[in-house]
Amino acid sequence: MLQNDLLIRAALGQPVSRTPVWVMRQAGRVLPEYRETRARAGSFINLVTNPEMAAEVTVQPVDHLGVDAAIIFSDILVIPEAMGLPYTMDEGKGPFFPSTIETLEDVEALQTTGIAQHLNYVKEALEITLHKLENRVPLIGFAGAPWTIFCYMIEGKGSKEFNKARKVLISQPELAQALLAKITTATIEYAQMQVNTGIHLFQLFDSWAGVLNTEVYEKSILPHVERILAAIQPQIPTTFFAKGAHYALPLMKNISANVIGLDWTIDPRNAREILPGKTLQGNLDPALLYGTDQEIVKSAHAMMDKFGNAPYIGNLGHGVYPDIDPRKLKLYIETIQTR
Amino acid sequence: MLQNDLLIRAALGQPVSRTPVWVMRQAGRVLPEYRETRARAGSFINLVTNPEMAAEVTVQPVDHLGVDAAIIFSDILVIPEAMGLPYTMDEGKGPFFPSTIETLEDVEALQTTGIAQHLNYVKEALEITLHKLENRVPLIGFAGAPWTIFCYMIEGKGSKEFNKARKVLISQPELAQALLAKITTATIEYAQMQVNTGIHLFQLFDSWAGVLNTEVYEKSILPHVERILAAIQPQIPTTFFAKGAHYALPLMKNISANVIGLDWTIDPRNAREILPGKTLQGNLDPALLYGTDQEIVKSAHAMMDKFGNAPYIGNLGHGVYPDIDPRKLKLYIETIQTR
Secondary structure (H helix, E strand, O other), X not given: OOOOOHHHHHHOOOOOOXXXXXXXXXXXXXXXXXXXXXXXXXXXXXXHHOHHHHHHHHHHHHHHXXXXXXXXXXXXXXXXXXXXXXXXXXXXXXEEOOOOOOOHHHHHOOOOOOHHHHOHHHHHHHHHHHHHHOOOOOEEEXXXXXXXXXXXHHHOXXXXXXXXXXXXXXXXXXXXXXXXXXXXXXXXXXXXXXXXXXXXXXXXXXXXXXXXXXXXXXXXXXXXXXXXXXXXXXXXXXXXEEOOOHHHHXXXXXOOOOEEEOOXXXXXXXXXXXXXXXXXXXXXXXXXXXXXXXXXXXXXXXXHHHHOOOOEEEEEOOOOOOOOOXXXXXXXXXXXXXX | OOOOOHHHHHHOOOOOOOOOEOOOOOOOOOOHHHHHHHHHHOOHHHHHHOHHHHHHHHHHHHHHOOOOOEEOOOOOOHHHHHHOOOOEEEOOOXXXXXXXXXXXXXXXXXXXXXXXXXXXXXXXXXXXHHHHHOOXXXXXXXXXXXXXXXXXXXXXXXXXXXXXXXXXXXXXXHHHHHHHHHHHHHHHHHHXXXXXXXXXXXXXXXXXXXXXXXXHHHHHHHHHHHHHHHHHOOOOOEEEEEOOOHHHHHHHOOOOXXXXXXXXXXXXXXXXXXXXXXXXXXXXXXXXXXXXXHHHHHHHHHHHHHHOOOOEEEEEOOOOOXXXXXXXXXXXXXXXXXX
């Protein structure tokens, strides 16, 4: 059905005629077309919750950057919102939760049912996007991983090392595990709704995994991650991206993810050795797109050489920065596609 | 001369009767004695610039925690200050530089001479500390590594990923290299003053190394680090600690550091394999000190098992958190010392 199924084939480890590529944060930020829609929306949250406009910005990078997949424009924080913790998003300041989780009673008060219904605007955005895409490229759905959502629910905002969340994880294991389990349950319902609506691949983002350590990640976090991935993988291919979690790569060998995303600090050759059975995705340092055209092409080629010939999906090592010239981003994408 | 020279012996790879241990941020934060002195000082910067009080808090952990080394109480940002960029320190908000580096002219205006003279208060603090220590334990001196200082001079404050500094590093290589070279020159003068005053070991902290990548670190950053270490190592043992820079460990094989500090995400067994000739230092996740006594002892033992029998200095994987119970920190220290 898909006219371009390179991403899915690569995710499944099947042969591809060329390397597929998409870019984290491709929907938004760098494109003038995005800024125009964003201005019309009035606020980030308006844009996320308006299915028509969310679909519009989701499709823009397919049209203007030529990427091999669309990823639904949304936010990982719709899950705490659906569970009963609403947030605001101040420009340049990041998310803020007026209420946070402090006690076991707070955890008990959180919703884990009716999540899909609450997030019906995402379902509608997915439907409109699928219609607009007309099967040109696959549509990626996503959610935040339990630890990352936990961080925001405990701290109420971004943080350098999420020390408060880590303190709760270590010193109040019962509360922490109860909260992680509830987030996981809600996320599975959300991911299942995305699958039912027709996404072609599901990516789980553990944006704050980097502040933990091997033992804690293995014992306290990974079982929740695996519950989500194992629920989805029998239906569509899955990707797990744990930013900063170089230490956790060996733990990912047997998780229910077809694809492992790598941040820019990981040497793809090491990741290949550690994870021989997985498709790898990534991983140029997004800051290298500040370089000259020549440097970008050289860096992209050097990166691809390190990934070698095993199954691979081109991407950056994290989201593209807002002030990157879209022409340079396109150059990076085309360099990977035409090699 | 030193009554307890375990740290120096371990740094030099010589046999020791037991493992020496000190803790990053041991001078300050957790001790009630520190808070008392800090309150008298009125502000953080008053405390840093008052030699008598800085010496007082430097010695406190030797008396109250029983650590095997003192580390001078100071701040890595005294270097930009001495070069001509003063900063303020707001409680709970971190450092702030009213002026930052934007142009090559700004770089040219920076001082690289008279650094030791400008930082005479550090020299005095070192002298008073050495007098108070009466050769009980070694005194560690330190400075921030060029990249970390560069980040603050460009951004003017802390940041999650120092994107502005990384942009300058990639897109304005001439300006960046000129600035890094000047920071390096100033830091060497500062470190040399510390050596001349009588410190026993010098540690260079690259706190923001984690946001870079292997190629950039090797080509653009490490040569400056090496210039500093190579200037000091012929005189006293040196330690290099690049937080988050797991990717750079293989590059540290041949640098002029006796000791490599590890953050808590690094598996000591991997580091031993990568750096067989170095003494290693670290590396428990500081958040694990929020655990029970039993958990702390268990974690400390598991960590020591991973470091094995090669030269080793006990520490945490980063600075101790301010709200850790000093009794638990002491338990961690004694667990390492008595094994």
